[in-house]
Amino acid sequence: MTMVIIELNNISKQYRNADTYAVDGVSFSLDKGEILALVGESGSGKTTLLRLIAGLEHPKSGTIELGGELIVSGRKSLPANKRKTGMVFQDYALFPHLTIFENVAFGLKGLNKKDTAQRVLETIKLTGLKEDVKKYPHQLSGGQQQRVALARALAPRPHLLLMDEPFSNLDTILRDQVREEVRQIIKAMGITAILVTHDTKDAFSTADKIAVMLKGKLLQLDTPDSLYNNPNSSYVAELFGKSNNLEATVTSGGFKTPFGFVSGQKDCPLSTNRDKVNLFFRAEETDFCNAEEPHLCGMVEQCMYLGDHMQLKVCCNRCNKCANDCKGELVQDTKSILLKSSIQTWKPGDIVRFKLKNFKVKETDTE
Amino acid sequence: MAKRTTYWWNKWTGGAIIILLLVLTPVFTILIKLFDKPGEHWGHIASNLLLSYFANSFLLLLGVGTFTFLIGVSMAWLVSVYEFPGRKYFEWLLILPLAFPSYMMAYSYVGILEYTGPVQAFFRNNFDISFKGPIIDIMNMPGAIFILSISLFPYVYVICRASFMRQSGAMQEAAFLLGSNRMRMFTKIALPMARPAVAGGIALVGMEVLNDYGTVKYFGVDTFTSGIFRAWFSFGDINTAIYLSAILTVIVLVLIWLETVQRGGRNWNAGSQSSKPAIRIRPKHKSTRQLYTALCLIVLLISFIFPLLQLFYWVSLTWHNVVDSEFGVLIFNSFSLAIGSAVAIAVISIFLLYAIRLSPLRWTKHIARTASLGYAIPGAVIAVGVMIPMMGLDRTINWAVSNHVGMILSGTLFILVVAYVVRFMAVGYNAIDAGFQKTGASVNEVARSLGASPLRTLWKIDLPLIKNSIAGAVLLAFVDILKELPLTLILRPFNFHTLATKAFDMATNEMIAESANASLVVVLTGVIPIIVLNNMISRKK
Numbered sequence: 001m002t003m004v005i006i007e008l009n010n011i012s013k014q015y016r017n018a019d020t021y022a023v024d025g026v027s028f029s030l031d032k033g034e035i036l037a038l039v040g041e042s043g044s045g046k047t048t049l050l051r052l053i054a055g056l057e058h059p060k061s062g063t064i065e066l067g068g069e070l071i072v073s074g075r076k077s078l079p080a081n082k083r084k085t086g087m088v089f090q091d092y093a094l095f096p097h098l099t100i101f102e103n104v105a106f107g108l109k110g111l112n113k114k115d116t117a118q119r120v121l122e123t124i125k126l127t128g129l130k131e132d133v134k135k136y137p138h139q140l141s142g143g144q145q146q147r148v149a150l151a152r153a154l155a156p157r158p159h160l161l162l163m164d165e166p167f168s169n170l171d172t173i174l175r176d177q178v179r180e181e182v183r184q185i186i187k188a189m190g191i192t193a194i195l196v197t198h199d200t201k202d203a204f205s206t207a208d209k210i211a212v213m214l215k216g217k218l219l220q221l222d223t224p225d226s227l228y229n230n231p232n233s234s235y236v237a238e239l240f241g242k243s244n245n246l247e248a249t250v251t252s253g254g255f256k257t258p259f260g261f262v263s264g265q266k267d268c269p270l271s272t273n274r275d276k277v278n279l280f281f282r283a284e285e286t287d288f289c290n291a292e293e294p295h296l297c298g299m300v301e302q303c304m305y306l307g308d309h310m311q312l313k314v315c316c317n318r319c320n321k322c323a324n325d326c327k328g329e330l331v332q333d334t335k336s337i338l339l340k341s342s343i344q345t346w347k348p349g350d351i352v353r354f355k356l357k358n359f360k361v362k363e364t365d366t367e
Numbered sequence: 368m369a370k371r372t373t374y375w376w377n378k379w380t381g382g383a384i385i386i387l388l389l390v391l392t393p394v395f396t397i398l399i400k401l402f403d404k405p406g407e408h409w410g411h412i413a414s415n416l417l418l419s420y421f422a423n424s425f426l427l428l429l430g431v432g433t434f435t436f437l438i439g440v441s442m443a444w445l446v447s448v449y450e451f452p453g454r455k456y457f458e459w460l461l462i463l464p465l466a467f468p469s470y471m472m473a474y475s476y477v478g479i480l481e482y483t484g485p486v487q488a489f490f491r492n493n494f495d496i497s498f499k500g501p502i503i504d505i506m507n508m509p510g511a512i513f514i515l516s517i518s519l520f521p522y523v524y525v526i527c528r529a530s531f532m533r534q535s536g537a538m539q540e541a542a543f544l545l546g547s548n549r550m551r552m553f554t555k556i557a558l559p560m561a562r563p564a565v566a567g568g569i570a571l572v573g574m575e576v577l578n579d580y581g582t583v584k585y586f587g588v589d590t591f592t593s594g595i596f597r598a599w600f601s602f603g604d605i606n607t608a609i610y611l612s613a614i615l616t617v618i619v620l621v622l623i624w625l626e627t628v629q630r631g632g633r634n635w636n637a638g639s640q641s642s643k644p645a646i647r648i649r650p651k652h653k654s655t656r657q658l659y660t661a662l663c664l665i666v667l668l669i670s671f672i673f674p675l676l677q678l679f680y681w682v683s684l685t686w687h688n689v690v691d692s693e694f695g696v697l698i699f700n701s702f703s704l705a706i707g708s709a710v711a712i713a714v715i716s717i718f719l720l721y722a723i724r725l726s727p728l729r730w731t732k733h734i735a736r737t738a739s740l741g742y743a744i745p746g747a748v749i750a751v752g753v754m755i756p757m758m759g760l761d762r763t764i765n766w767a768v769s770n771h772v773g774m775i776l777s778g779t780l781f782i783l784v785v786a787y788v789v790r791f792m793a794v795g796y797n798a799i800d801a802g803f804q805k806t807g808a809s810v811n812e813v814a815r816s817l818g819a820s821p822l823r824t825l826w827k828i829d830l831p832l833i834k835n836s837i838a839g840a841v842l843l844a845f846v847d848i849l850k851e852l853p854l855t856l857i858l859r860p861f862n863f864h865t866l867a868t869k870a871f872d873m874a875t876n877e878m879i880a881e882s883a884n885a886s887l888v889v890v891l892t893g894v895i896p897i898i899v900l901n902n903m904i905s906r907k908k
Contacts (some may be wrong), residue, residue: 014729016729039690051512054812054814054816055816056727056812056816057586058374058375058727070371071371072371072374073371074643075371075373075374075375076373077371077372077373077374078370079371079372079377079815080371080812080815080816081815081816081818081819081824082793082818083816083819083823084818085815085816086711086816086817087812087813087817089809089812089813091807091809093807093810093812093813094810095810095828095832096810096813097831104815104819106819106827107817107818107819108731109818152813152817153813153817156817156818164815269750298698329556
């Protein structure tokens with residue numbers, strides 16, 4: 001049985017002196033125990049949304065329900081200190097004048113000394129922090145501070161844990177490790193959490209669901225798997241890895257593209273009446289082939305060495321040296337092709353023959 | 368079920384609104400009186416004196432503005448760009464004149480230059496040259512400009528130095544690589560970038576000039592402030608005093624407006640915050656370095672050391688006549704009044720700033736800023752603005768209890784404290800605001816999201832974190848109040864003296880040497896925060 005913990009209904013927020021909405025008509029709900037990642041570039045409104053939920057901002061319109069209670073509607077709002085939401089800030093915001101113990105104990109109320117101590121130590125242990133609890137925040141490393149911030153937010157056992165860019169201050173190696181642990185801790189406690197990040201890797205590795213935001217609007221909220229494989233816009237597609245949106249004309253039995261003919265696949269029936277469509281495929285959804293097979297063909301324009309693979313930018317000159325019929329815009333459409341097992345070193349000007357292993361037919365973006 | 372409340376309203380907001388209204392009452396009172404009928408002596412003042420008030424105030428502003436600009440900017444440039452012997456000390460020594468109230472500086476210089484003073488005695492004894500009267504008569508307009516300039520230039524110096532130091536080294540290096548020399552660098556890059564800061568510093572100087580009463584009164588220069596005093600004390604015409612105050616307030620508000628307009632969108636900060644400051648240049652020639660040291664030394668001698676030595680000299684002559692138990696009481700009264708008012712300022716500032724912190728409405732910040740408006744308004748005007756509503760309240764109280772309890776508000780120290788709070792709110796407000804800014808909002812927000820009430824958050828988190836700023840605020844306000852003259856002169860209870868009014872009283876009653884005792888206490892006390900704050904800053908480096 002699932003239970004809705006938080007529900008946002010058409011939440012909008014406009015800052016004073018701003019022409020546009022910071023958050024524009026966002027609605028979603030989250031079940032108990034789920035972890036949601038809000039992903040978007042800076043200025044997309046994700047942090048504002050988090051602050052609205054925490055009660056640190058008040059929306060222009062819309063309602064918020066937390067644990068079945070209406071906490072925001074109209075001009076009425078439940079003050080932040082009564083919402084029972086834990087918050088982990090980007091800079092951790094540890095109280096510099098209090099020890100680790102005092103930091104974590106700060107949110108505990110109505111417990112006697114013994115129970116407080118027990119709860120604090122229990123929560124700290126859960127976060128895997130082995131440092132002396134009598135130390136002060138400035139004596140800790142970034143990763144340890146992060147754990148204290150998390151323990152402090154978790155100690156009062158909040159209904160909802162909010163995290164604003166929790167991993168952005170950690171270096172790459174530590175980041176991978178902490179990400180994993182944080183997910184385990186949250187799951188172990190069965191807490192519902194929302195985390196804000198601009199890093200899709202954070203989102204993929206930590207969250208059950210991902211919400212993509214752009215210019216204050218919620219573009220798509222889905223599981224990581226569906227977001228990756230079935231993005232509803234080119235922005236979402238682009239956000240989660242290199243992808244191609246190849247312009248194509250519908251012909252009998254397939255699609256005519258600047259790189260050649262692609263035969264129609266049975267799992268993507270043509271639901272559209274238009275004759276111009278886009279073929280959507282990820283960079284890794286292409287494969288090399290030899291001249292005998294039916295193939296697409298292009299010329300390498302740029303190649304980028306990325307360690308375990310190379311990324312090629314291919315333009316469509318139909319296997320000849322760039323001819324006049326090569327249209328510049330098509331080059332951009334075929335951004336990159338991932339090579340998984342190529343021994344060959346590619347260089348600009350090489351001819352590349354490839355086929356699409358998989359693709360989706362999309363209506364052309366009407367932007 | 369937890370109760371939802373109106374999101375922008377809480378007890379703090381309510382309290383802040385009330386405080387704000389109270390603090391702004393004097394200014395409103397004065398401005399409203401502009402539409403009232405002036406007093407009976409208005410006609411006389413308007414036809415005979417008003418023009419000279421305008422002319423003199425304008426000349427003072429122009430002269431002092433120019434000289435503080437020249438001294439302040441050049442000193443700031445020297446110490447922030449060049450390396451020369453003593454540079455490290457001059458950097459903060461040049462702030463010391465701020466500890467010297469201009470009217471006390473005026474008394475000192477009259478003493479230095481008079482017949483029995485050290486300069487003339489030196490010429491007489493060594494060269495047998497004697498002058499008739501003072502060598503240079505400074506008891507006139509140029510003298511007033513001189514005195515105010517040397518005592519106020521640190522306002523420009525401090526703000527300008529901060530601006531030069533903030534300008535990033537990378538940017539200066541870029542200018543050099545593009546082929547600029549030092550001079551071009553200064554006129555094309557550094558000074559234009561510091562312009563908003565310089566203008567802000569000069570605006571402060573202008574406010575102090577309009578506020579000054581002691582210097583202009585002693586030198587016999589009639590300005591608006593001295594006009595207010597004349598109307599009040601000589602003519603006994605309160606309404607005319609109010610009317611003059613109102614005109615002066617309008618002038619000040621226009622000045623503030625001009626300053627804001629010139630600043631315009633140019634709120635640029637010199638480069639990124641993290642960039643390292645420019646490396647100081649050590650002039651190649653020894654003589655150049657010595658010249659720079661000498662320049663700083665001359666400014667320091669004239670603006671602080673000489674007048675201070677004169678005070679010491681006078682004190683050595685007169686202390687046994689002046690320093691007695693009565694003087695002890697004077698110090699005690701003065702200090703406790705100043706400390707009490709400074710603490711009141713700090714408490715009110717904390718309340719206002721915390722209400723802003725809690726408020727989800729962003730514009731409250733701009734409204735609360737008006738609480739610091741009093742700093743721009745001359746003390747005499749504030750005194751009049753506080754006096755009117757207080758006397759009204761007193762009348763109401765006396766009528767209500769139908770008994771003569773007397774002037775329990777306007778005739779006591781209470782009115783002085785209120786007036787100090789109104790006048791010096793900005794000092795405490797800015798210092799505490801800086802503390803809040805430095806701590807950042809997130810610790811407060813996280814505490815509240817952990818379920819702590821606003822009061823508990825303030826007590827447990829914010830106050831401990833900004834305690835240094837609070838101490839700084841109290842200290843700065845304390846020193847400013849100790850130096851304050853015009854407001855205290857008008858509002859002090861009968862026969863009550865502070866060190867400032869006592870010094871003024873003695874100096875105007877031909878006891879200038881005796882007045883040095885009170886002056887010296889004020890000046891030396893004023894030096895303390897400069898040293899303390901300088902230590903705090905250098906420890907942070």
